[in-house]
Amino acid sequence: MKSQNNIDREVDKTMNALDGLAPSKTDPFFYSRLSAKLENRDQTEHEESFSFGFAFSMAAVILFLSLNVASFTFYDNMFVQDDVQQEEFIDEMAYEYQVFNLSYYENFEED
Amino acid sequence: MHLNKGTAIHIKAKQIEESGFIEQLEERDKGAFKQLVNEHKDRVYNTCLGFLRNPHDAEDVSQEVFIQVFDSIGDFREDASLSTWIYRIAVTKSLELIRYRKRKKRAGFFEALSSLFNEPDNEPDPSEFMHPGVELENKERAQILFREIEKLTEKQRVAFTLQKVEGLSYQEVADVMELSIPAVESLIYRAKENLKKQLFSYYQQNEIN
The missing domain is CATH 1.10.1740.10 (RNA polymerase sigma factor, region 2, helix turn helix motif)
Incomplete structure (x- = not known):
């Protein structure tokens, strides 16, 4: 059976175990390793930003070209569509106003 | 003056x-x-x-x-x-x-x-873990103490470690933790009381060399 006093004494000794603790030190190459880490990080960041910049400019060029091609195709189709619509409109108008002889004015002028 | x-x-x-x-x-x-x-x-x-x-x-x-x-x-x-x-x-x-x-x-x-x-x-x-700065005769006890420090609440652990391991003054601990000096005193007091209880229970269950 452990006596209360023995335990109390041991607790006190353990509580004081860190008294006179000598500070631990880094090794002499700490700064060299730190500056190497900083340089590596800067280089990686530079490479990453370069590759990002390259990817960004390539994407911009591709987007620009795609937009050009798309707009060219779209306008081309639109003009074709306009022509078709215009012809349909004239036909409809002619039917609507029952204009069967389109050379009416020409004949009128001749008269 | x-x-x-x-x-x-x-x-x-x-x-x-x-x-x-x-x-x-x-x-x-x-x-x-x-x-x-x-x-x-x-x-x-x-x-x-x-x-x-x-x-x-x-x-x-x-x-x-x-x-x-x-x-x-x-x-x-x-x-x-x-x-x-x-x-x-x-x-x-x-x-x-x-x-x-x-x-x-x-x-x-x-x-x-x-x-x-x-x-x-x-x-x-x-x-x-064995702290390299611990005196030889205290190594085993320091190991036990470090293990018990781990069980404290975070604030008590920080205050106790800064004061006991780092040797900072109460003022310095208060500055680092952004607390008032009485708050730091209270934290360290409670940390010590808790550690004593934990160590007492540890030594009750384990053999003293």
């Missing part, structure tokens, strides 16, 4: 000197950064080691501390001293790693599962 005036002048001169030094750091002066690292590296490492109880982690975190100082010196408000600010970063970074490790431990099931397929984790057990 003269002494007070002299002390005030000395403090003012030190502040001006520190401001100049901070300006050099803001300009990314390598010489100033080297000086800063050499002045604070041992104390930063010692603080990290006190919390992390693993020399490799302590070195890694110390390097992270200086990288953060290098990156964010512009954010440093001169309402605290530079060394207090660096200490604060060291404590925060150490606690971040401890929290990360705890989260990792909680995900133990998945770790165990992945270890079936991967190499086993050779990380040293922090409970086996």
Whole structure:
């Protein structure tokens, strides 16, 4: 059976175990390793930003070209569509106003 | 009176000197950064080691501390001293790693599962940690004490470690933890009381050499 006093004494000794603790030190190459880490990080960041910049400019060029091609195709189709619509409109108008002889004015002028 | 005036002048001169030094750091002066690292590296490492109880982690975190100082010196408000600010970063970074490790431990099931397929984790057990600065005759007791410190609440652990392991004054601990001195006194008092209870129970269950 452990006596209360023995335990109390041991607790006190353990509580004081860190008294006179000598500070631990880094090794002499700490700064060299730190500056190497900083340089590596800067280089990686530079490479990453370069590759990002390259990817960004390539994407911009591709987007620009795609937009050009798309707009060219779209306008081309639109003009074709306009022509078709215009012809349909004239036909409809002619039917609507029952204009069967389109050379009416020409004949009128001749008269 | 003269002494007070002299002390005030000395403090003012030190502040001006520190401001100049901070300006050099803001300009990314390598010489100033080297000086800063050499002045604070041992104390930063010692603080990290006190919390992390693993020399490799302590070195890694110390390097992270200086990288953060290098990156964010512009954010440093001169309402605290530079060394207090660096200490604060060291404590925060150490606690971040401890929290990360705890989260990792909680995900133990998945770790165990992945270890079936991967190499086993050779990380040293922090409970086996022996602080290199402990006197030879106190090594075993210090190991027990470090293990019990681990069981304290985070604030009590920080205050006790800074004061006992780092040897900071109550004022310095209060500055680092951004608390008042009575709050720090209370934290350290409660930490000591809890440690005594924990150690008592430990020695009741284990044999005393």
